[in-house]
Amino acid sequence: MLNANELIADAKAPVAAPTEGPFVHPDILAEDPVLEIDRFDFWYGEKQALFDVSLNVPRGKVSALIGPSGCGKSTLLRSVNRINDLIDGIRIGGAMRLNGDSIYGKHVDVIELRKRMGMVFQKPNPFPMSIYENVIYSLRIDGESRRGVLDEVVERSLRSAALWDEVKERLDASALELSGGQQQRLCIARAIAADPEVLLMDEPCSALDPIATAKIEELIFSLRGEYTVLIVTHNMQQAARVSDYTAFMYLGNLIEVSPTNVMFLKPARRQSEEYVTGRFG
Amino acid sequence: MTTDALREPDTPVTSGTALPETAGKPARARRKRPLSLAGRGEPYVWGTGAGLAIGVLMIVGLLALVLYNGFLTFWPKRVVKITTTDGKSILGEVTRDETFRVTPEMLEPLSDEVKASIRRSHGFAHRRLIKQGNYDLYGDDFVWVADYAVATEEYPRDAWTLERREWGAAFGSPSKLIVGEGRTVEGAREIAREFPALHGAAIARYDEIRDLEKSEIGDVNYRTEEARLEIRRVALRAGEGSAAHRAAIETFEAREGELRAEYDAVQRKIDEIRVTDETVRFEIRDVNGTLIPQKPSDPDTPMALSHVVRAFPANEIGFGERLRIYLSRWLEFMIDEPREANTEGGVFPAIFGTFMMTVLMSLAVAPFGVIAALYLREYARQGPLVSAVRVAVNNLAGVPSIVFGVFGLGFFCYVVGARIDELFYAERLPSPTFGTGGILWASLTLALLTVPVVIVSTEEALSAVPRSMREGSYACGASRWQTIWRIVLPKATPGIMTGLILAMARGAGEVAPLMITGVVKLAPELPFDLHAPFFHLNRSFMHLGFHIYDVGFQSRNSEAGKPMVFTTTLLLIGLIALLNLAAIHLRNTLRKRYKGSEV
Ligand SMILES: Nc1ncnc2c1ncn2[C@@H]1O[C@H](COP(=O)(O)OP(=O)(O)OP(=O)(O)O)[C@@H](O)[C@H]1O
Numbered sequence: 111m112l113n114a115n116e117l118i119a120d121a122k123a124p125v126a127a128p129t130e131g132p133f134v135h136p137d138i139l140a141e142d143p144v145l146e147i148d149r150f151d152f153w154y155g156e157k158q159a160l161f162d163v164s165l166n167v168p169r170g171k172v173s174a175l176i177g178p179s180g181c182g183k184s185t186l187l188r189s190v191n192r193i194n195d196l197i198d199g200i201r202i203g204g205a206m207r208l209n210g211d212s213i214y215g216k217h218v219d220v221i222e223l224r225k226r227m228g229m230v231f232q233k234p235n236p237f238p239m240s241i242y243e244n245v246i247y248s249l250r251i252d253g254e255s256r257r258g259v260l261d262e263v264v265e266r267s268l269r270s271a272a273l274w275d276e277v278k279e280r281l282d283a284s285a286l287e288l289s290g291g292q293q294q295r296l297c298i299a300r301a302i303a304a305d306p307e308v309l310l311m312d313e314p315c316s317a318l319d320p321i322a323t324a325k326i327e328e329l330i331f332s333l334r335g336e337y338t339v340l341i342v343t344h345n346m347q348q349a350a351r352v353s354d355y356t357a358f359m360y361l362g363n364l365i366e367v368s369p370t371n372v373m374f375l376k377p378a379r380r381q382s383e384e385y386v387t388g389r390f391g
Numbered sequence: 392m393t394t395d396a397l398r399e400p401d402t403p404v405t406s407g408t409a410l411p412e413t414a415g416k417p418a419r420a421r422r423k424r425p426l427s428l429a430g431r432g433e434p435y436v437w438g439t440g441a442g443l444a445i446g447v448l449m450i451v452g453l454l455a456l457v458l459y460n461g462f463l464t465f466w467p468k469r470v471v472k473i474t475t476t477d478g479k480s481i482l483g484e485v486t487r488d489e490t491f492r493v494t495p496e497m498l499e500p501l502s503d504e505v506k507a508s509i510r511r512s513h514g515f516a517h518r519r520l521i522k523q524g525n526y527d528l529y530g531d532d533f534v535w536v537a538d539y540a541v542a543t544e545e546y547p548r549d550a551w552t553l554e555r556r557e558w559g560a561a562f563g564s565p566s567k568l569i570v571g572e573g574r575t576v577e578g579a580r581e582i583a584r585e586f587p588a589l590h591g592a593a594i595a596r597y598d599e600i601r602d603l604e605k606s607e608i609g610d611v612n613y614r615t616e617e618a619r620l621e622i623r624r625v626a627l628r629a630g631e632g633s634a635a636h637r638a639a640i641e642t643f644e645a646r647e648g649e650l651r652a653e654y655d656a657v658q659r660k661i662d663e664i665r666v667t668d669e670t671v672r673f674e675i676r677d678v679n680g681t682l683i684p685q686k687p688s689d690p691d692t693p694m695a696l697s698h699v700v701r702a703f704p705a706n707e708i709g710f711g712e713r714l715r716i717y718l719s720r721w722l723e724f725m726i727d728e729p730r731e732a733n734t735e736g737g738v739f740p741a742i743f744g745t746f747m748m749t750v751l752m753s754l755a756v757a758p759f760g761v762i763a764a765l766y767l768r769e770y771a772r773q774g775p776l777v778s779a780v781r782v783a784v785n786n787l788a789g790v791p792s793i794v795f796g797v798f799g800l801g802f803f804c805y806v807v808g809a810r811i812d813e814l815f816y817a818e819r820l821p822s823p824t825f826g827t828g829g830i831l832w833a834s835l836t837l838a839l840l841t842v843p844v845v846i847v848s849t850e851e852a853l854s855a856v857p858r859s860m861r862e863g864s865y866a867c868g869a870s871r872w873q874t875i876w877r878i879v880l881p882k883a884t885p886g887i888m889t890g891l892i893l894a895m896a897r898g899a900g901e902v903a904p905l906m907i908t909g910v911v912k913l914a915p916e917l918p919f920d921l922h923a924p925f926f927h928l929n930r931s932f933m934h935l936g937f938h939i940y941d942v943g944f945q946s947r948n949s950e951a952g953k954p955m956v957f958t959t960t961l962l963l964i965g966l967i968a969l970l971n972l973a974a975i976h977l978r979n980t981l982r983k984r985y986k987g988s989e990v
């Protein structure tokens with residue numbers, strides 16, 4: 111994990127900041143994007159929640175989305191796998207691409223699209239079934255029933271989610287009997303069981319105690335490289351600890367995207383600086 | 392505004408208690424917040440408590456009434472002999488008593504002494520209702536006896552209570568047991584000693600005859616009918632007078648001969664038993680010494696012993712014997728068929744009919760209601776049309792149940808049933824098979840009646856499934872149906888079960904729509920027997936709810952049927968409670984599976 115000294119040592123001088131439009135650090139442009147968000151607008155009925163957001167999520171890296179409450183972080187995240195489609199009266203503008211494939215195109219199969227992503231929600235939402243069945247839910251709906259394959263996936267996913275040792279004796283127990291932190295790790299295991307191209311996480315630790323939070327942070331940190339993670343968080347330290355890149359949003363606008371150490375030490379924009387230093391008003 | 396303006400005038404401020412932090416400013420007294428009785432909310436707690444108490448009291452009262460009467464009905468009572476002042480003798484059980492106003496006509500013939508005593512009690516007197524039985528002799532089972540009309544009253548040792556296969560109860564003193572081959576048993580003690588064994592044998596004979604008639608004769612009749620229907624079938628298929636038809640008739644005639652022989656053999660066996668049975672008779676005389684015959688048309692022949700269902704010296708037996716009779720009456724009530732226009736005997740066909748109908752109804756209403764609710768809640772676009780459908784469904788729950796009955800009769804019996812008959816049971820026409828009331832149509836009518844309950848509660852259960860669970864499923868790439876089938880339905884099952892339980896209770900207690908869609912006063916056959924296909928969904932059936940109505944209000948003597956009303960009600964409540972308990976148990980098992988620390 112990064113510590114403060116490393117952050118300072120790695121800090122780069124900010125590039126000359128334009129006053130208009132979002133600031134995008136050149137490092138990000140050099141990365142290979144898994145997910146491209148291109149001038150995206152979003153409306154809940156008449157209320158616009160996202161304004162012209164453009165963001166590239168680099169492959170194999172952890173990117174954090176930060177910003178004050180109500181700025182549209184969840185909206186953006188939930189637009190990526192089109193979970194927002196379930197809400198009546200929404201409208202979008204702009205485009206998104208997952209590995210080059212359009213997400214909001216006319217003939218996109220939403221179910222096929224969602225199968226390529228995993229999502230972890232703010233509140234753990236295990237399904238009312240056994241731990242085992244929870245992990246392999248994605249495989250079950252794909253019709254996978256070979257016991258060997260399923261067993262292998264369950265063990266690998268639960269190990270990745272740092273839950274294997276705690277539940278390996280009771281895989282058939284109801285998932286609802288787990289503690290909150292265990293449930294959240296189970297949800298992470300469920301999300302990575304299907305080998306997603308992007309893992310979306312919306313404040314995955316907000317309902318957890320510090321120890322469970324630490325475990326999950328460790329887990330997210332260890333997922334980098336293998337998975338691409340886009341995580342929403344309110345916790346600055348958490349963003350600093352787990353992410354490679356940080357995007358700051360404000361009132362539905364993307365203000366700045368920078369490497370995490372730059373964002374926390376020398377942010378390019380005044381609003382980001384006020385926010386990360388806690389002087390935000 | 393100064394702080395003084397905020398201060399209540401009657402609150403004294405002493406400089407000694409000034410708050411330390413209000414340096415320089417005069418201390419402000421805290422506003423005293425009012426604490427009235429209403430403010431504490433106590434009266435509302437009492438009010439709601441009282442409301443609940445009234446509700447509970449009414450339910451408990453009703454249950455207590457049913458339980459008390461229901462459980463007491465079968466207890467063997469003592470038999471009293473009353474001689475009235477005008478010289479009449481009455482033998483029977485006291486059923487109930489009351490205080491009544493003596494009318495001038497009743498007062499007229501009484502002695503001055505009695506008149507004076509009635510006047511002293513402001514024109515009221517006390518009287519008892521005596522069940523005197525012997526309907527065939529007296530033409531009335533019950534008689535009121537006012538206390539002032541009683542000359543003597545005793546509990547004779549030789550008084551017996553009889554339950555008969557026909558004509559209801561009888562009270563009298565046995566004079567002779569005719570055993571056959573010229574042997575008789577006489578004398579109260581001897582009769583009491585010999586009776587159990589002889590009666591046991593007589594009952595065995597009776598049961599044997601009934602079994603033979605029911606199973607063997609019934610079976611032969613059934614096969615004869617099948618063979619006859621086969622001819623009709625061939626005639627309908629190959630044409631009247633065709634070669635096949637003639638061949639079928641020939642086969643039938645050969646077959647009929649065999650069956651007739653079989654029938655005659657069984658009948659001979661029955662006749663043999665009957666001959667023996669006729670010789671064993673029970674000579675019993677009423678309080679006036681008149682013989683109580685088996686048939687009123689033949690007043691000099693004592694009844695056959697097998698005509699007696701149960702008989703005991705009511706004033707002689709001890710507690711243990713009474714308990715045995717009590718339990719045997721309950722057993723008979725639950726496993727036997729009714730006698731005497733349903734006012735006596737058992738209600739087994741009604742229990743079975745109610746049970747089977749409720750199960751059929753649940754089987755029909757569950758998928759129906761759940762599917763409808765699924766579409767309404769999960770698939771339909773929420774808008775004015777869906778709201779209208781929802782309102783319509785809710786209103787359907789308020790439609791009088793008899794309207795559903797009329798619909799069931801018109802649609803199920805006369806439209807659907809008639810089509811089924813034409814297509815599959817043409818050989819039986821013109822007598823209808825499914826084209827008339829039957830247990831299937833009654834169950835479907837009730838399913839229709841209770842489907843709103845299931846829809847409403849299922850919708851509620853579905854909307855109670857957390858949105859986060861659905862989103863989690865969609866995020867895993869599940870389709871809408873997969874989400875419903877794997878996540879939503881399992882999670883909603885306990886709530887759906889609650890709806891089913893409510894529907895079941897409502898359906899099992901419903902009578903009106905059944906009266907025109909298949910329930911009958913007395914069904915000749917159960918809707919289940921050992922002839923394929925075992926469940927005969929076209930048959931009419933008996934129902935406990937209708938039985939209560941029939942016995943209580945449609946029988947020749949409502950007084951005679953009253954005890955049966957309570958026992959049947961008790962049974963109906965018990966049956967519904969049992970079905971509900973089973974469903975609740977199932978629900979709790981399901982709930983346990985999904986319980987846990989939901990964060
Ligand atoms: N279902 C909805 N219907 C209408 N408006 C909504 C809906 N969901 C969110 N919004 C609005 O959209 C804006 C962005 O909400 P969003 O949930 O994305 O914020 P957020 O950044 O995730 O906030 P938080 O940090 O508190 O979770 C808010 O102003 C919110 O009121």
Ligand SMILES: [Mg+2]
Nearest residue numbers: 183184185312
């Ligand atoms: Mg949010």
